[in-house]
Amino acid sequence: MNQITPETASAPAPLTGITVLELGAFMAAPFGAMQLADLGADVIKIEPPVTGEPVRSTGDRIEGHSAAFMMLNRNKRSVAVDLKSEDGKRVLRELIEHADVLIENFRPGALTRLGFGYDEVRRWNPALVYVSGSGWGQDGPLAAKPGLDIMAQARGGLMSVTGTNDGEIVKIGVPVCDLVCGLYIALATMAALKARDVTGEGQFVDTCLYEAGVSLTIWEAARFFTSGEAGTPSGTAHQASAPYQAFRTADGWVTLGAVTPKTWKGACDVFGLERLVDDPRFADAATRYVHREELATIIEDLTRGRTTDDLVDALDDAGVPCAPILRTDQVYREEHLNQRGFFWDAAHPQIGAVRQIGSPMRLSSTPTVRRNAGPVLGADTRDVLAAAGFTTDDIDRMVAEGVVGASTDF
Structure with missing residues (x-):
């Protein structure tokens, strides 16, 4: 199938016309809102003047700008x-009254104390979908605690099944609870918007890093609910089938999964282990796991x-699923991803082109959009406030007083 680009698409992006306010920091809310922006929503990121959200000052930089921020x-x-x-609150209220979605990931109660809890804002905009992402959820004994990805991985059991039995405790290499929570934020947002099409009403959505992480423990939960046993680290191996893991080679590593009769025979042929096909110890995936x-x-x-x-x-020729283990620098140069146009360059007014990880969502008629890199702080303040009904004099006064910031005024 020929690749459809935003320029050749037959229809607007799926979420064109949806306005999202993002009051987010670090990863979960920004990553979730990024999915919606990729799908065409107008995502307006609300940030404090001068400093902006914390990721702006985090990680590797390109000409003084955070590379991670410009991707997220x-x-x-x-x-x-x-x-x-007070003027800042008036600005936010005006924006909320005209928005479809509000996404936030402050600690529970923080926006309520500012006067922007769900029970308050639903009176101004009953159709608003209000999405909260937190560490532990909006209620329960842990709700008030601060919660970061590593805490969710730890308390959620993920770190207890990561690594090897005789090794030190390790966390998953990427902030998986943050990122999966962000995906749930996006998924729940679209579900709530679909429900609004029927009811005309918005609703409150509660997501958290903790439950996002626990939701991934399918094999471990199945074992516990069946036998009461806890999951254990298994290195690169599968929790229930074999062979399904990484193996050392003469110059690196290879992963393979030979868990069906056909792929098991194929693997035996590649390795010259035909004698194992009829060995009762390795008769099927379950006995091979034992x-x-x-x-x-x-x-x-x-x-x-x-x-x-x-x-x-050799494994490819035999039809056995396999892959080498690549370093990330090899991944970003990998031929398959580049031929599929997965990486792309986003425009930034001060830097030029900023390389991006692509969206895995490939829609055949309404593809994801590819516009700007993460914006300069306050780049759109004047345009957004003017569209919301604020006069030029009012905006100028608020800029002078430090209530709002516009990029040309910093």
């Missing part, structure tokens, strides 16, 4: 507002003598 906040607009001032350590030793004794490329080619 692509396709968005920035409005800088001091929400502790004897997985013995089997892994047999296989790795053979993979260590061959290069990764040789093994991938």
Whole structure:
């Protein structure tokens, strides 16, 4: 199928016409709102003047700008507002009255104390979808605690099943609870918008890092609900089938999954282990799992003598799912992703082109949009406030008083 681009699309992006206010910091809310922006929503990021949200000062930089910020906040607009001032609150109220969605990830109760809790804002805009992402949820004994990704991974059991039995405790290499919570934010937002099409009413959505992480423990929960046993670390191996893991090669690593009769036979043929096909210890994926350590030793004794490329080619030819383990610098140069146009350059007014990770959502008629990199702080303050009905004099006064910030005024 020929790749459809925003320029060749037959219809507007799916969420064109939806206005989203994002009061987010770090990852969960910004990542969730980014999905909506990629799908065409007008996402207006509300930030404090002068400093902006914390990711602006975090991580690797390009000409003084955070590279991570410019990815997490692509396709968005920035409005800088001091929400502790009365005029700033008036600005936010005006924006809320005309918005479809509000996404926030402050600690529970923070926006309520500012006068922008759901029970308050629904009186101004009954159709508003109000989405809260927090560490632990809006209620329950943990609700008031601060919660970051590593705490959600820890309390959610993910760190207890990551790594190896004889190794130190490790966390998953990416902030998975933050990111999955962000995906749930986007999914729930679209569900609530669909429900609004029927009822005409908005609703409140409660998402959290903790439950987002626990929701991923499918195999571990199945074991506990069946036998009462806790999950344990298994390195790269699968929780219930074998062989399904990484093996050392002469020059690196290869992963493979030979858990069906066909792929198991294919793997045995590649490794010259035809004798194991009829071995009762390895008769099916379940029995191979019971004897997985013995089997892994047999296989790795053979993979260590061959290069990764040789093994991938041989396993591919035999129809056995496999892949090399790549470093991230190899991933971003990888031929398959680049041929599919996964990475793209977003425009930034001060830097020029800023490289982006693409969206995995490939819609055939209404593709995701590819517009700007994460905006300069306050770049859109004047335009957004003018569209909301504020006069030029009113905006100028608020800029002079530090209530709002516009990029040309910093």
